[in-house]
Amino acid sequence: MKFGLFYELSVPRPWTRESERTVYRNALEQVKLADELGFDYVWAVEHHFLEEYSHCPAPELFLTACAMTTKRIRVGHGIVVCVPEFNHPIKIAERTAVLDILSGGRLEVGTGRSATWTELGGFRADPDLTKQTWDEFVRCLPKMWTSDTFAYEGRFWSMPSRTILPKVYQRPHPPLWVAVTTPGTELDAAERGLGSLGLTFGMFAEQEKRIAEYRRRIQHCAPVGEFVNDTVATVNFLYCHEDEKVGFETGRRMADTFNYLATQLISAREVYPTKSYQSLGLLPQLRRQATGPDTSSQAGEGLCFGGPERIIRAIKGWESVGVDCINFLVNTAEVIPQADVLASFRLFAREVMPAFGKTKPADEGGA
Amino acid sequence: MPLYGALELDRVVARLPRMANLDTEAWTLPGTEILQLAWEVGRDSARLLPRAMHPAIPPYATVTVARFPDTPVGSFTLALLRLAGRAGAHPRGLVLGGVATSESAAHALRERWGLPVAHGEVTFRRYHDRAVATASLGGKTVLDAALVAPETISAGDVQYIASVTLAEVTEDGQARVRLVQVDSHYTFHKAERGRPHVDRFLADAWNAGGLALVHPISASLTTADTDLPQIRFVMDPEIPVVRGTRRIR
Numbered sequence: 001m002k003f004g005l006f007y008e009l010s011v012p013r014p015w016t017r018e019s020e021r022t023v024y025r026n027a028l029e030q031v032k033l034a035d036e037l038g039f040d041y042v043w044a045v046e047h048h049f050l051e052e053y054s055h056c057p058a059p060e061l062f063l064t065a066c067a068m069t070t071k072r073i074r075v076g077h078g079i080v081v082c083v084p085e086f087n088h089p090i091k092i093a094e095r096t097a098v099l100d101i102l103s104g105g106r107l108e109v110g111t112g113r114s115a116t117w118t119e120l121g122g123f124r125a126d127p128d129l130t131k132q133t134w135d136e137f138v139r140c141l142p143k144m145w146t147s148d149t150f151a152y153e154g155r156f157w158s159m160p161s162r163t164i165l166p167k168v169y170q171r172p173h174p175p176l177w178v179a180v181t182t183p184g185t186e187l188d189a190a191e192r193g194l195g196s197l198g199l200t201f202g203m204f205a206e207q208e209k210r211i212a213e214y215r216r217r218i219q220h221c222a223p224v225g226e227f228v229n230d231t232v233a234t235v236n237f238l239y240c241h242e243d244e245k246v247g248f249e250t251g252r253r254m255a256d257t258f259n260y261l262a263t264q265l266i267s268a269r270e271v272y273p274t275k276s277y278q279s280l281g282l283l284p285q286l287r288r289q290a291t292g293p294d295t296s297s298q299a300g301e302g303l304c305f306g307g308p309e310r311i312i313r314a315i316k317g318w319e320s321v322g323v324d325c326i327n328f329l330v331n332t333a334e335v336i337p338q339a340d341v342l343a344s345f346r347l348f349a350r351e352v353m354p355a356f357g358k359t360k361p362a363d364e365g366g367a
Numbered sequence: 368m369p370l371y372g373a374l375e376l377d378r379v380v381a382r383l384p385r386m387a388n389l390d391t392e393a394w395t396l397p398g399t400e401i402l403q404l405a406w407e408v409g410r411d412s413a414r415l416l417p418r419a420m421h422p423a424i425p426p427y428a429t430v431t432v433a434r435f436p437d438t439p440v441g442s443f444t445l446a447l448l449r450l451a452g453r454a455g456a457h458p459r460g461l462v463l464g465g466v467a468t469s470e471s472a473a474h475a476l477r478e479r480w481g482l483p484v485a486h487g488e489v490t491f492r493r494y495h496d497r498a499v500a501t502a503s504l505g506g507k508t509v510l511d512a513a514l515v516a517p518e519t520i521s522a523g524d525v526q527y528i529a530s531v532t533l534a535e536v537t538e539d540g541q542a543r544v545r546l547v548q549v550d551s552h553y554t555f556h557k558a559e560r561g562r563p564h565v566d567r568f569l570a571d572a573w574n575a576g577g578l579a580l581v582h583p584i585s586a587s588l589t590t591a592d593t594d595l596p597q598i599r600f601v602m603d604p605e606i607p608v609v610r611g612t613r614r615i616r
């Protein structure tokens with residue numbers, strides 16, 4: 001089992017000049033500690049216009065800062081939006097290559113397509129086409145990283161032969177993932193040899209079934225890259241405290257705040273009927289699965305808040321259904337004081353990580 | 368925490384529907400044709416939203432025109448303007464104004480569900496390249512809008528959010544203004560999607576003075592079995608719904 005941090009970088013109102021800077025600085029301090037404690041990944045989203053919920057439109061910059069202040073932790077786009085109105089594929093290839101170089105080959109690249117009208121409408125992107133543009137981008141990206149020269153004539157973009165520079169540092173290239181919010185997208189991942197970067201909480205039984213099918217299909221995949229990333233990650237909250245009750249109540253407050261902010265946004269499906277967005281996406285999934293019928297979360301199967309023993313049980317549950325990695329949301333809207341977040345990390349590393357064979361890394365190595 | 372609505376309730380109390388009681392019986396409404404047009408609207412629309420609710424990000428409004436062939440008061444056509452928002456974590460459309468083609472329907476909608484509906488003219492015409500709706504009050508056209516370039520989509524792709532409406536209700540023997548939830552259910556049989564287009568929209572006639580339909584989002588034309596349900600929840604319009612909601616049944 002591997003452990004990661006997952007950053008939306010939410011900034012609560014009222015906003016001051018310092019609000020966003022504080023959130024970014026706190027996150028960087030958390031990542032630095034997580035690296036020292038042996039966490040495996042830090043992921044950052046790409047979101048636009050999502051007031052309070054996420055002020056992270058340029059994850060490559062945040063991740064570069066993470067890479068510069070850490071030694072081992074892998075830095076992940078969680079995800080880069082593969083829709084031409086958001087990102088040109090050449091720029092994605094170039095930016096990710098630079099980040100891979102600067103991080104010393106620690107880059108993970110999650111891909112996706114956005115799930116909110118707030119964002120799709122903001123860029124005037126066509127919700128009908130985002131699955132198709134994602135497919136085209138994902139097929140091109142590994143070739144743009146690895147080919148001496150690259151030319152392409154596609155439906156959504158094209159380019160004459162050029163040398164795309166720089167090249168990625170990792171060989172053959174960084175691992176590729178796809179964000180999985182809608183049931184069935186994990187099968188898209190499997191058939192293309194991509195890691196499944198789960199962004200919904202789900203329940204053990206449901207996840208077990210989906211993971212089993214992912215594992216079955218990926219055995220027969222046609223990989224878009226030069227290797228298969230047969231890895232399943234899921235997302236969770238983390239707040240670990242010696243006092244079970246304090247840990248649980250604090251974690252639940254964070255989950256409720258996340259849920260509340262998420263549902264203020266407009267999912268694509270709410271306003272734009274299309275087969276491209278059959279489910280309500282991440283946000284309502286969170287509402288349904290992580291919280292109760294109103295706005296208050298229930299105990300939540302497998303949620304990682306409370307005391308160390310409870311969290312170990314939850315993670316064992318995820319491990320038993322085939323999850324390889326859990327990425328944690330560790331604070332939302334700064335509802336938890338920074339010192340408490342850092343204390344939660346330390347306790348988690350001391351009491352929980354050893355139960356999964358992980359120990360604090362030696363102070364050497366890395367990029 | 369998110370922004371809240373900024374409606375000054377005192378300014379609208381006098382024109383709110385007065386509900387007879389909260390024991391409304393449901394109407395079943397089979398074979399309803401529904402045209403829904405959605406636009407993004409300006410940030411200043413928060414002044415139309417009760418303080419209990421949050422504006423959607425970005426704010427948007429819908430015009431819904433529904434032709435009911437079979438109701439307890441006979442067939443009629445209804446046009447509604449709704450401003451989308453959030454009641455706690457739930458997407459809701461606040462009904463700002465409406466026009467119904469039948470006097471008895473308008474009366475029932477006001478008295479039983481608290482919908483701010485006036486009697487007027489509503490037309491709803493279907494062509495191969497568009498579906499056009501108009502509404503007029505006192506002979507004055509207050510809406511002329513259309514879905515253009517219709518294409519068939521799966522009925523399963525459509526969802527409509529539930530409504531809330533401001534109305535005067537009697538609680539504990541006292542008249543109080545409440546947000547009333549009207550959460551209709553839909554079973555869709557056919558659906559088309561197109562672009563919304565507006566030629567005329569008089570915001571004042573919809574109790575939405577100053578509201579402009581700015582950026583088109585989408586338009587849908589559906590056939591559905593729906594209902595006007597029993598009232599399940601009412602909310603205090605002045606305090607966040609997580610604290611101010613009362614379950615009726």
